[in-house]
Every structure is written in structure tokens, then in C-alpha cells.
Amino acid sequence: MSMQQPFEHTVTEHGPTVLRVVRAVLGPGPDADDAWSETFLAALRAWPDLPADTNVQAWLVRVAHRKAIDVTRGARRRAQPTDILPERPATTGLPETSAPDLWAAVAALPERQRLSLAYHYLGGLRHTETAELIGGSPEAVRRAAADGIRALRRTYTPEGAPR
Amino acid sequence: MNDTPENNVPTDRVGTDAVGTKSVATDSVGMDSGGRDDALLERLAPATDVAGLHRLLELRAEQDGLLDVSYRTVDSPVGALLLATTPVGLVRVAFDREGFDAVLEALATRLGPRVLRAPAKLDEAARQLEEYFAGTRTAFDLPLDRALSTGFRGQVHVYLPQISYGHTASYGEVAAAVGSPRAVRAVGSACATNPLPVVVPCHRVLRSDGSLGGYLGGAQAKNALLALEHAA
Numbered sequence: 373m374s375m376q377q378p379f380e381h382t383v384t385e386h387g388p389t390v391l392r393v394v395r396a397v398l399g400p401g402p403d404a405d406d407a408w409s410e411t412f413l414a415a416l417r418a419w420p421d422l423p424a425d426t427n428v429q430a431w432l433v434r435v436a437h438r439k440a441i442d443v444t445r446g447a448r449r450r451a452q453p454t455d456i457l458p459e460r461p462a463t464t465g466l467p468e469t470s471a472p473d474l475w476a477a478v479a480a481l482p483e484r485q486r487l488s489l490a491y492h493y494l495g496g497l498r499h500t501e502t503a504e505l506i507g508g509s510p511e512a513v514r515r516a517a518a519d520g521i522r523a524l525r526r527t528y529t530p531e532g533a534p535r
Numbered sequence: 536m537n538d539t540p541e542n543n544v545p546t547d548r549v550g551t552d553a554v555g556t557k558s559v560a561t562d563s564v565g566m567d568s569g570g571r572d573d574a575l576l577e578r579l580a581p582a583t584d585v586a587g588l589h590r591l592l593e594l595r596a597e598q599d600g601l602l603d604v605s606y607r608t609v610d611s612p613v614g615a616l617l618l619a620t621t622p623v624g625l626v627r628v629a630f631d632r633e634g635f636d637a638v639l640e641a642l643a644t645r646l647g648p649r650v651l652r653a654p655a656k657l658d659e660a661a662r663q664l665e666e667y668f669a670g671t672r673t674a675f676d677l678p679l680d681r682a683l684s685t686g687f688r689g690q691v692h693v694y695l696p697q698i699s700y701g702h703t704a705s706y707g708e709v710a711a712a713v714g715s716p717r718a719v720r721a722v723g724s725a726c727a728t729n730p731l732p733v734v735v736p737c738h739r740v741l742r743s744d745g746s747l748g749g750y751l752g753g754a755q756a757k758n759a760l761l762a763l764e765h766a767a
Contacts, residue, residue, distance in 0.1 A: 378604075378643040378650035383592065387585040392576070405588060412592050416601050420648055474578055493576060524575060 375422040382419075383412060386429050389495065390436050396490035397440045400475050406446075410439040433495035437505050477527040484508070485520030492517045593653040603647030606639065607654035609661045612668050612763070613756040616733070618657045621646060624678030625660050627730050630752035646682060664733065670763065673700035675734045683730035687718065691725035698739040701764045705743040727751060733760065 387408075394407040414435055422431070478486060484506065491502040492513070499510040499517070506513070596602050604626065606619040617635045619627040619642055626646065629638040643650050654661075659677065666672035674696070684692040690713045697712075698704045704712075706722045715721070726737040732751050738760040742748045750757035 376640075376644050376648050378639045379648060380606075380639070380650055380652050383585075383589060383651070387589065391585055391588070405591075408588050409591055409595065412588075413595055413599070413601070416592075416596055416649055416651075474575065521575075 373424040375419055375424050375426070377424075379416055379419050382415065382428055382432075386432050387412070389429060390432055392494040393433055393436050393490050394440055395475070396478055396486060396494055397437075398443060399479050403443050407436060407439045407443045410442065411436040414439065429496055430501065433491060433497055434501075434505065436495070437491065473527075474524070477524050480527070481520050481523055482516075484512075484516045485523065488513045488517035489520035489524075493521060589652075593651060593655065596649075596651055597653065597656065601649055602651055602653065603649040604639075604642050605651055605653035605656040606642075607652060607657045607661065608635065609664060611664065613733075613752055613759050616664070618660050618664075619650075620656055620660065621680045621682065623680035623682070625657075625731065625734065626680040626682055628732050628734055630732065630756065632753060633751065660734075667733070668763065673764075677734065679731060679734070687713075687715070687721055688725040688728055691722055692729055692731070692735055692737075695726075695729070695735050695737055695740070698736060700736075703739045703741050703761070706740055706748065707743050709740055723748065736760075739764075 390411055391404070391408050394404040394411070398404045398407060411432060415432060422428075478489070481489065487506045488499075488502055491497045491505055492499060495502075497505070499514045502517070503510045503513045508516075593605075597605075600622070602622075604619050604621055606617060606627075608615050608617050610616075614631045615635075616631075617627070617629040617638055618625065619629075619639075627638065627642060629635060639650055663672055663675050663677060667675070681689060681692065691709060694709065694713050698709075706719045706726070707716070710716050710718045710722045713722075722740070726740050727749055729735055729737040729751065732738065738750060738752075738757045740748065747754055747757055
């Protein structure tokens with residue numbers, strides 16, 4: 373049985389999660405916005421053929437992983453002096469307006485900690501699934517994610533929370 | 536799904552207390568960190584940030600012809616209305632009391648699950664409805680998709696716009712007009728299942744004794760529409 377749920381539900385339910393993931397992977401900004409858009413466009417294309425019992429969030433996070441890689445490759449290609457930036461409508465709020473210190477702390481994490489944190493804590497993938505995406509053992513991924521979140525707690529405390 | 540406990544991950548989104556997963560809550564920091572992690576992680580993507588991206592998704596989905604159904608809601612004197620369109624035209628108008636979620640799920644099943652809130656495609660329909668409710672429009676000029684009107688009901692739905700603004704007809708008269716004078720009850724059920732109420736004016740069909748008859752949007756809505764048209 374294939375998917376019959378209105379796609380809009382999926383955007384509403386999982387849009388913020390996917391945005392967290394791609395921002396953690398790519399840093400908040402146009403690249404993350406692009407990866408989010410490409411993820412949901414690809415999802416929209418595939419939607420009618422998706423088995424109805426799919427874990428939609430995990431599926432979306434895997435798609436987002438691939439799209440983040442595509443965007444990174446595209447960004448390298450675009451980094452030519454002759455290139456012209458495509459016009460694009462204003463989309464998300466700038467990262468400066470939402471927890472800039474926290475994003476700086478995320479960006480400062482070693483890559484494996486950052487990716488493990490992105491896919492596990494933000495994307496909800498299991499450590500085994502995260503390991504399939506980024507390589508390494510599930511145990512190493514678990515440690516990296518835990519180290520990452522601990523580093524974030526050290527460098528960033530939400531307003532009003534005891535440090 | 537039968538992983539070790541360390542590998543169990545909340546299926547919920549960040550923001551539930553399940554995010555304080557065991558791997559963190561019991562690690563060497565040794566403090567109750569779940570609630571603080573929630574706050575920490577929640578701040579990484581405020582929900583409002585997705586609105587702009589949603590608009591971009593609407594544009595690109597539209598450009599790529601990916602949508603089975605676009606929809607929006609509008610306010611009206613008879614309550615919130617859901618408007619839905621296919622690439623062919625307006626396919627559904629629904630009253631609040633029908634339950635918009637249920638209506639959208641039915642549309643996904645009937646017409647395809649690529650259903651997206653995309654208001655721009657319905658700007659013209661929304662504008663004409665606004666004019667209608669303001670009393671400055673007496674007929675709709677919109678492309679309609681009759682995909683949800685089949686068989687005899689479809690014949691009735693196609694006929695209904697011939698009952699002009701400010702006029703009414705009885706179920707029997709409509710039955711006669713579509714060539715099945717004995718099918719009075721079938722006309723009643725056709726009106727009750729009109730997928731495009733207001734735009735396709737089933738509210739102009741009354742019982743032969745002049746009493747109201749049923750209405751998908753409720754008797755109050757039917758009365759309000761007839762009063763608007765000074766027909767009651």
C-alpha cells in the first residue's frame with residue numbers, strides 16, 4: 373500500500389526537524405535553505421510511491437543527508453569568480469536572529485560530532501542508522517554525539533538556565 | 536527496531552522529553568540534562584523559520600508541475616472555507632463543519648497525495664468568493680474540475696449554475712430539468728454531495744413546499760446565502 377496522506381502534513385510535521393538537521397550539517401544560511409528545499413521537492417516527487425508504512429522522518433533525514441552533500445558539491449562549483457548568484461526569494465530568518473551563539477557552537481564542533489549530533493539528536497536517526505550515513509561504528513557515533521552535545525552544553529547555556 | 540537501548544531514539548521530534556536520551560542522561564556529565572537539552576536543541580530551529588521555505592516549496596512544486604491538489608482557507612460570513620484546486624481547476628469547496636483534515640485526506644485518496652497548502656493558485660477563486668459575499672458578484676467565472684462529480688450527481692451539479700442568482704428551484708424542478716422527473720430523492724443526494732458548494736449553487740434548491748431542505752454547510756449557512764441573494 374502506497375502513501376495516501378496529504379503531503380502537507382509531512383511538511384508541517386517534519387519541516388522543522390529537517391531544517392535543524394541541514395543547518396547543523398551545512399551551517400545556517402542559503403546552503404541549508406537549498407538543502408531543505410531540495411529535500412522536500414525530492415520527497416514530493418517520490419511521495420505517491422512511498423510505502424505507507426515508511427518511517428517518514430527517518431526517510432526524510434536520509435534524503436536530507438544526500439541533498440546536503442549535493443549542495444556542498446554545488447557550492448564548491450559555484451565558488452568560481454565568474455559565477456553569478458541566482459536570484460532567490462527571502463526565505464528563512466537569518467541565523468543571527470535565532471540563537472547565534474548556539475549555531476557558532478555547533479559549527480565549532482569537530483565534523484563527526486557535528487554530524488552525529490545532527491542525524492541522531494536533531495534528525496532522530498538511531499546510532500546504527502547514523503553510522504550507515506556517515507561511516508564508522510554505531511558505538512563511535514554514539515560517543516561522538518554524546519561528546520558533541522556535552523560540548524554544546526559547556527559553551528552555550530540558554531538564557532535563564534543555570535550554567 | 537530491536538536495537539540495544541543506547542540505539543533507541545525518540546521517534547518524536549526534538550522538544551519532547553524523550554530527547555534526553557539515555558546516552559546523554561547517563562553519561563559522565565551525570566546531571567539531569569534532558570530538559571536543558573530540549574531547550575538547547577529547540578533553539579536550533581524555531582518553527583516560524585519554515586514559513587518562508589514553505590512558500591519557496593510552493594513556487595517550485597508549482598513550476599515543476601508536482602502538485603495533485605493545492606489548497607488554502609478563506610474566511611467568509613458562513614465560516615472558514617477550504618478551497619482546493621487541481622491543475623484543471625477548482626475541485627472542492629468545503630465548510631468548516633466537514634473537517635478540513637478529513638476533506639484533505641479524502642482529496643489525497645481520490646486525486647493523489649501530492650497535496651500542498653499553496654494559496655497563490657487560489658487567489659482568483661478567493662477574490663471571486665470575496666466579491667460574492669460582498670454582494671458585488673452574482674456568478675462565478677472560474678475553471679472547475681468536475682472530477683468529484685460523477686454519474687447522475689454530476690449531471691445535477693452541471694445543471695445547478697443555471698438556477699440564477701436570487702432565484703430558487705425545487706428538487707422536483709431540478710429532477711425534471713435534468714430529464715429524470717422521478718429522481719427527486721437522487722437530486723437531493725446530489726445536492727448533499729456537491730463538491731463545490733457556494734460556487735455551484737446547490738443552496739438555491741429547496742423543497743417543493745418552500746422549506747429549506749438539507750445543506751452540507753448547515754441550515755444556517757443555506758439561510759445566510761439565500762438572504763445574501765435576497766432570495767429567501
